[in-house]
Amino acid sequence: MNTIKKYIPILLVLLLASCGKDFLKKEPHVFTDAAFWKTAAQAEAALAGVYVPLQGEEALGGEDWCGFECFSDNAYMNDNGYGDYIAMTEFRATQNNMTGDLCGLSYGEYYQTIKRATDVLNNVPNISMDAAQQKRILGEANFLLSFAYYQLTIRYGGLPIYSSTDPTAALTRKTEAETWAVIEKGLKDATTQLSQSHEEGRPGLGAAWGMLAKVYAHEAKWAEAKNAAEQVTGASLTANYADVFTIPHENDSEILWGLGARLGEYPITPVLMLPNNVWNGRHDEPIGEGWRLVSATLAFYNSYQPGDLRKAATVAKRYSDVITYNGATDTLQAPNNQSPVVCVKYNAPYKDGYTGWAAGLNVPAMRYADVLLIHAEATMMLNGGGPANRSVGVSAAAASLNLVRNRAGLPSIASPTFTDLMYERRMELAFEGGDRHTDLVRWGLAEEVYNALPAEGGYKPKRTYVQATNRVMPILQTEIDNSGGSIKQNPGYAGGK
Numbered sequence: 031m032n033t034i035k036k037y038i039p040i041l042l043v044l045l046l047a048s049c050g051k052d053f054l055k056k057e058p059h060v061f062t063d064a065a066f067w068k069t070a071a072q073a074e075a076a077l078a079g080v081y082v083p084l085q086g087e088e089a090l091g092g093e094d095w096c097g098f099e100c101f102s103d104n105a106y107m108n109d110n111g112y113g114d115y116i117a118m119t120e121f122r123a124t125q126n127n128m129t130g131d132l133c134g135l136s137y138g139e140y141y142q143t144i145k146r147a148t149d150v151l152n153n154v155p156n157i158s159m160d161a162a163q164q165k166r167i168l169g170e171a172n173f174l175l176s177f178a179y180y181q182l183t184i185r186y187g188g189l190p191i192y193s194s195t196d197p198t199a200a201l202t203r204k205t206e207a208e209t210w211a212v213i214e215k216g217l218k219d220a221t222t223q224l225s226q227s228h229e230e231g232r233p234g235l236g237a238a239w240g241m242l243a244k245v246y247a248h249e250a251k252w253a254e255a256k257n258a259a260e261q262v263t264g265a266s267l268t269a270n271y272a273d274v275f276t277i278p279h280e281n282d283s284e285i286l287w288g289l290g291a292r293l294g295e296y297p298i299t300p301v302l303m304l305p306n307n308v309w310n311g312r313h314d315e316p317i318g319e320g321w322r323l324v325s326a327t328l329a330f331y332n333s334y335q336p337g338d339l340r341k342a343a344t345v346a347k348r349y350s351d352v353i354t355y356n357g358a359t360d361t362l363q364a365p366n367n368q369s370p371v372v373c374v375k376y377n378a379p380y381k382d383g384y385t386g387w388a389a390g391l392n393v394p395a396m397r398y399a400d401v402l403l404i405h406a407e408a409t410m411m412l413n414g415g416g417p418a419n420r421s422v423g424v425s426a427a428a429a430s431l432n433l434v435r436n437r438a439g440l441p442s443i444a445s446p447t448f449t450d451l452m453y454e455r456r457m458e459l460a461f462e463g464g465d466r467h468t469d470l471v472r473w474g475l476a477e478e479v480y481n482a483l484p485a486e487g488g489y490k491p492k493r494t495y496v497q498a499t500n501r502v503m504p505i506l507q508t509e510i511d512n513s514g515g516s517i518k519q520n521p522g523y524a525g526g527k
Contacts, residue, residue: 070159076150077167080174081231081290083142088135090181090289090393090463091297096324097132098185098464103483104330105461106490108322108368118503121480121495125524126504133185134506140178144192147175152194169223173233173241173287176216177395180245183209184468187502187520201516210249217242226264230281231290231392236262240286240401247404248472252411259405259430262286265398267437272343276378280392284399288392293385300376301387303461305364313358316384322364326371327490329483330460333453339439340457346374354381368489375461394462399434403455406431410448417473420448427451434458471501498522 066072085091097112099105100119107116115132117123128134150171154164182189188206193199204212220238228234233241239261246255265283273279280288291297304320326345334341346353346362348370353362355377364372379389409427410416423445432442434454443450452469459465470476480495499522510517510525519526 067153067157070157070163073150073154073157073159073164073167076146076154077170080143080146080150080171083139083146084174084178084289085291085296086135086139087296087298088132089139089143090395091291092299092302093132093323094136095393095463096299096302096461098467099324099461101464102466102470103327103480103490104456104466105324105326105373106369108325108489120491121493121500123504123523125519126506129506129508133503134508137182137506137509140182141192143174143178147171147178148192148194151175165223166225169220169238170232172216172220172223173238176213176220176245177241179209179213179216180241183213184248184464185503186505190517201513203517210245213245214242214249217245221261231288233287233396236265236283236398236401237287237396240396240398240404243401243404243408247407248468250411250472252408255404256408256412259401259408262398262401265401267399267402267433269437271340271437272378274394274397275343275375275391277389277391280394284397285392285394286398286401287396289395291388291390291392293388293390295388295390297391297393298388299393300379300389300391303373303376304380305362305367305372307366308353308355308362308364309358309360310363310365312360312363313356315356315358319384319387321387322367324373324461325367325369326373326461327486328370329486329490331371334457335440335453337439338457339437340460344373344375344457344460345371347371353377356380356384357382369487373461397459397462399437399458400465402430402434403451403458406446407448407451407455410446410451415448417448417475420452423447471497476501496522 083089088094097107097115100107107119110116112132114123114126114128118126126133151168154167157164179189183206188203189209190200190202191204191209191212217238221235221242224233224235224238226235239258243255243258246258265286268274268279268282268284274282274284289297301319302321302323305322306318306320308320309315331345331347348362348364348367351362352359353374362372376391379385379391406427409430410424413424413426415422415424425445427446428442428444431446431451431454436442438457455469456466467476470479474497477495477497480493483492485492502520504523505517505519510519521527
């Protein structure tokens with residue numbers, strides 16, 4: 031059965047007890063149309079179920095979100111057990127056979143979100159309930175629907191668009207432009223339905239406008255991107271960059287949407303970066319607990335400008351840099367890390383003591399800093415700057431860019447160039463879901479940047495990137511097979527045209 035079609039039956043089990051923040055603490059529901067979609071409580075329960083797949087290990091709450099960074103020049107996968115996925119990050123895969131991990135499971139989890147969000151959008155308008163509550167529920171569903179489609183589109187291009195009334199829709203792919211139009215519509219609707227204030231773990235109006243600005247940037251709709259970014263009001267940057275990735279600050283206004291987490295439950299993002307032998311016997315520690323799935327390259331570590339405070343908050347060099355972990359402060363050891371550098375961006379919950387694989391730290395899925403840099407980028411593109419004119423200074427972009435840059439301890443730039451923007455986006459958003467790679471791809475610069483890099487040890491070989499093929503990943507072969515061939519492979523891969 032096609033992965034999408036798995037989620038078409040009316041009978042749906044919502045595993046709500048495994049969710050994140052308090053609004054998701056509900057009992058599991060098994061329902062049919064005849065028994066469900068009657069009350070406001072049922073509407074809230076159905077909405078809570080939309081969040082569940084996103085928290086999964088292979089979606090936003092774990093491996094896939096972290097692993098996508100490895101397509102860039104920032105990171106690589108320490109764990110060699112993911113051979114097919116590593117082949118894709120090294121641009122040497124010919125097809126996608128990853129049905130049991132990462133790609134395959136994340137594909138299904140994002141489509142679970144899409145299916146459940148669509149059910150909410152189709153059924154909640156028919157429930158007699160408080161109008162404001164109904165409007166918010168629909169706004170969240172629209173946002174989550176668009177977010178899930180976005181995550182898949184930046185990986186695969188055009189997608190099958192789920193329909194609750196047309197099962198055959200799962201068997202054909204829309205074009206990339208048509209898919210972006212679906213994402214746009216959901217976010218535009220969300221901007222009319224969500225409010226500025228929002229509960230922890232839920233997106234608010236700022237998240238909808240910020241995500242829409244990002245989508246417009248992918249579509250090169252620069253006037254629209256600039257305008258959408260300007261609609262994000264009431265947000266400000268957290269004073270200290272390192273604090274953004276700590277539990278006490280996960281509800282700061284900079285976090286336009288953070289996927290909710292509870293101690294001991296998914297998401298498990300922090301442990302995926304954590305080495306499994308931090309001190310190598312120099313201090314007490316729960317050796318073997320860190321996953322060390324994703325780590326940083328030495329080239330990335332060496333790319334920081336002098337004085338950039340984001341460096342110490344993001345990466346640490348083994349046998350050189352001092353960190354605090356499990357109550358001890360010392361020079362990082364991590365002898366089984368392949369590169370000399372470890373990502374420490376999400377290690378704050380483990381400074382005083384190890385709290386388990388799921389530290390309870392929200393995933394920073396949409397930040398105001400990202401929106402500010404999209405605004406600066408759109409302003410540059412509208413004023414003669416851009417990938418083809420990287421040395422052109424655009425003074426109108428200075429205010430947005432310098433808010434981010436100054437927070438990092440770096441001096442203002444009166445007339446920033448596109449090269450300046452590239453640096454800020456790379457260092458600001460590193461290890462947050464793969465923006466470095468998707469930025470280079472949408473700018474048309476991935477081929478230039480990646481192909482110029484030499485090999486780094488045995489963990490990041492010299493790669494050959496071909497924009498016509500590698501700008502997207504290969505579609506899962508099982509999806510092609512189960513569709514009877516109606517879903518076509520992306521060009522450049524085995525069976526693609």
